[in-house]
Amino acid sequence: MHDVVRQLLAKHGSLPVSVDEIANNADLYDAGLSSFASVQLMLALEEHFDVEFPEHLLNRKSFSSIDAIAAAVSEIADDQAA
Amino acid sequence: MTAAGPVTAMSLPERAKRAAKVAAKYADAVDREGRFPSEALDAMKAERLMGVMIKAELGGEGASLSEVADVCVTLGQACGSSAMVYAMHQIQIASLNDYAVGSAWYEEFLGRVCDEQLLIGSATSEAGGIGGNLRNSICAVDVVGDVVRLEKDATVISYGEASDAIMVTSRRNADAAPSDQVSTVFVKGQYTLEKTTDWDTLGMRGTCSEGFIFRAEGAKEQILPRPFAEIAAQSMLAVSHLLWSALWYGIAYDAFARGQSFVKAAARKNPGQTPPGALRVAEAANLLQQVKGNVVSGLKQFEAAKGNPDALNAMSFAVAMNNIKIGTSQTILTVINHCMLICGIAGYKNDTPYSLGRHLRDAHSAQLMISNDRVLGNTSTMLLVNKPDPSLVG
Numbered sequence: 001m002h003d004v005v006r007q008l009l010a011k012h013g014s015l016p017v018s019v020d021e022i023a024n025n026a027d028l029y030d031a032g033l034s035s036f037a038s039v040q041l042m043l044a045l046e047e048h049f050d051v052e053f054p055e056h057l058l059n060r061k062s063f064s065s066i067d068a069i070a071a072a073v074s075e076i077a078d079d080q081a082a
Numbered sequence: 083m084t085a086a087g088p089v090t091a092m093s094l095p096e097r098a099k100r101a102a103k104v105a106a107k108y109a110d111a112v113d114r115e116g117r118f119p120s121e122a123l124d125a126m127k128a129e130r131l132m133g134v135m136i137k138a139e140l141g142g143e144g145a146s147l148s149e150v151a152d153v154c155v156t157l158g159q160a161c162g163s164s165a166m167v168y169a170m171h172q173i174q175i176a177s178l179n180d181y182a183v184g185s186a187w188y189e190e191f192l193g194r195v196c197d198e199q200l201l202i203g204s205a206t207s208e209a210g211g212i213g214g215n216l217r218n219s220i221c222a223v224d225v226v227g228d229v230v231r232l233e234k235d236a237t238v239i240s241y242g243e244a245s246d247a248i249m250v251t252s253r254r255n256a257d258a259a260p261s262d263q264v265s266t267v268f269v270k271g272q273y274t275l276e277k278t279t280d281w282d283t284l285g286m287r288g289t290c291s292e293g294f295i296f297r298a299e300g301a302k303e304q305i306l307p308r309p310f311a312e313i314a315a316q317s318m319l320a321v322s323h324l325l326w327s328a329l330w331y332g333i334a335y336d337a338f339a340r341g342q343s344f345v346k347a348a349a350r351k352n353p354g355q356t357p358p359g360a361l362r363v364a365e366a367a368n369l370l371q372q373v374k375g376n377v378v379s380g381l382k383q384f385e386a387a388k389g390n391p392d393a394l395n396a397m398s399f400a401v402a403m404n405n406i407k408i409g410t411s412q413t414i415l416t417v418i419n420h421c422m423l424i425c426g427i428a429g430y431k432n433d434t435p436y437s438l439g440r441h442l443r444d445a446h447s448a449q450l451m452i453s454n455d456r457v458l459g460n461t462s463t464m465l466l467v468n469k470p471d472p473s474l475v476g
């Protein structure tokens with residue numbers, strides 16, 4: 001999961017630094033993630049995992065770190081598979 | 083902390099009305115001369131309006147954002163520039179109230195705001211392509227030991243010269259990304275302002291929003307402990323849109339009041355005949371009610387979300403606040419234009435009781451204060467994933 005998130009973050013995050021330099025728990029907004037890029041990343045995740053982000057996960061916290069994104073995607077995948 | 087003066091025994095709306103009376107008296111002169119509304123600000127300070135939103139333990143009155151917005155409506159009816167100065171000051175206070183908790187420096191500073199009725203300005207806009215994109219900075223704070231230094235090419239600092247303190251955004255350090263920002267309040271004496279641009283504008287002329295090279299040196303603890311990203315997302319953007327909208331509504335309301343009294347005077351002269359402008363008054367009243375509903379529902383949503391970071395961070399909340407700004411800034415122009423048609427040449431002239439030039443010019447700033455196109459662009463990104471809630475009770 002973390003690997004896919006990293007791949008998509010590298011592609012859609014428009015970050016000024018390399019994703020390899022970012023720890024799983026590091027703050028992505030501090031690393032330069034813009035709100036525009038976070039939405040692009042969200043769309044890419046939806047496409048990749050064939051899921052839809054529910055309203056309660058559409059907030060800054062869900063995208064604040066690689067860990068947080070992976071947790072959010074797992075939560076949706078579990079919910080939407082059930 | 084401070085012994086409450088007799089003035090604070092009066093209700094907040096009462097005090098706001100007294101200050102607004104002074105603001106109204108000088109509104110045309112302030113507009114014509116493009117000068118700071120010092121009489122109005124002195125009156126606001128005499129009514130002790132500057133610190134009302136600060137908690138009582140620090141010397142304030144713990145007023146809610148809705149109560150402060152109502153003050154903005156009252157001031158907006160009197161003088162758009164005075165109301166804008168007051169609103170911008172309160173936007174800074176709202177941020178400091180919630181995002182400097184536990185900082186000894188800020189507790190003392192907020193106490194001073196109440197005691198000395200200090201006025202706080204803001205420098206987010208920056209030269210070099212940043213414009214109104216307040217979530218990016220070029221300049222960076224330089225911390226050496228306990229000292230913080232900052233230089234910013236600030237394109238617009240409203241009432242910069244009249245401010246007692248200025249809150250400035252910057253990058254966290256020289257290596258930080260443009261969006262990795264902090265906010266720092268510097269007090270008068272800690273900074274110099276080298277004027278770079280004048281403020282000879284269509285409207286909001288009394289805000290004296292000149293450009294400056296801002297150079298400051300202060301104590302490290304003046305850097306707000308929370309990241310600016312969080313302050314902007316959870317407080318500053320929403321509070322700006324709400325307080326601005328409140329005063330814009332006030333400006334439109336006063337234009338409406340002028341249109342209505344024009345029609346009423348005509349009706350008195352010709353009893354039994356409905357004056358031609360009456361229909362437009364009804365139309366303007368309808369639009370005005372939409373503006374009011376917009377602001378009221380936004381305030382309600384904000385008060386409900388306050389203190390709950392999840393609710394404040396939700397995309398739906400940001401979309402709603404953006405919509406309030408867009409809706410209000412556009413609709414007031416239509417309202418004032420209706421009033422212009424009602425009053426005709428009496429509204430167009432600058433020296434009649436029905437003059438509307440100042441209202442119209444002040445109101446035109448609303449779409450540019452954080453460009454509506456920028457705000458719409460931001461909303462459209464969010465709407466790629468966010469679905470608005472259709473519920474009337476949710």
Ligand SMILES: Cc1cc2nc3c(=O)[nH]c(=O)nc-3n(C[C@H](O)[C@H](O)[C@H](O)COP(=O)(O)OP(=O)(O)OC[C@H]3O[C@@H](n4cnc5c(N)ncnc54)[C@H](O)[C@@H]3O)c2cc1C
Binds near residue numbers: 208239291
């Ligand atoms: C009365 C008044 C008082 C102010 N006081 C202060 C103050 O005290 N402190 C302060 O820091 N600032 C202040 N400002 C500045 C304000 O907040 C904005 O920064 C400023 O109005 C934006 O300036 P701009 O239109 O040149 O810049 P930009 O926001 O860069 O916009 C320029 C133009 O480009 C277009 N544009 C730019 N970006 C986008 C985008 N992403 N999507 C779509 N279109 C875009 C828009 O059409 C816009 O008109 C004040 C402004 C006014 C009118």
